[in-house]
Amino acid sequence: RLNIDALQNRVGPETENVFDDNFWENLTVVVNALDNVTARLYVDSRCVYFQKPLLESGTLGAKCNTQMVIPHLTENYGASRDPPEKQAPMCTVHSFPHNIDHCLTWARSEFEGLLEKTPAEVNAYLSNPAEYMNAMRTAGDAQARDTLGRVLECLEKEKCNSFQDCITWARLRYSPLAQTFH
Structure with missing residues (x-):
């Protein structure tokens, strides 16, 4: 057994x-x-x-x-x-950032993912949706599914129509106090 x-x-x-x-x-x-x-x-x-x-x-x-x-x-x-x-x-x-270098590396990874990589993926999708979706289907791995999920989340749930919407999104995303009162 x-x-x-x-x-x-x-x-x-x-x-x-x-x-x-x-x-x-x-x-x-x-x-x-x-x-x-x-x-x-x-x-x-x-x-x-x-x-x-x-x-x-x-x-x-x-x-x-x-x-x-x-x-x-x-x-x-x-x-x-x-x-x-x-x-x-x-x-x-x-999973276990336990020193300042880990925390800085984690923060940079989060920053790049949210404010650099995901927007670049959204722009790639918006410039040619058919080609982008075909590339995601061809990749077919877990990372491609995660990337596609983030793109869809940006386009559906967290869509910003103006600069002010972007500022509001960032404030709500990174401020626990702002999330409490929103």
Whole structure:
């Protein structure tokens, strides 16, 4: 019988209230897909301590890593070292921004998405709807569906007919107090 719990909590000493001794003791095997070396080393150290097999996997930039760690049989992940990370992975930035660089990267990504990429996509659609829709159908992936969803949202729900409408939209979008009174 296979029982899988997929978790997206940040993992480390600060979350030992979630990942306590009881959590680790009740596992048969650990399969991870972590996006940073610090979290990988932490999970590896817990698996070594609790003698749990680990299927270690994750990415580091354009590289990926997989390693099967079996207690008393194979080398554990922490026995060798990955090079230091040069920048934060986007999944860390969007899910667990925990330092100023992550927060700045997240804010820039949000800004570019809302105020640069999405308007460019809307303009591409408006300049040639048939060609744009054909390109989206041809791409057919999740990113194309997300992009098309943002374009439709801009054209239907958040359409601005004047500069003043754009200012109102931005104010309501970024001010929780303004959202309360609108």
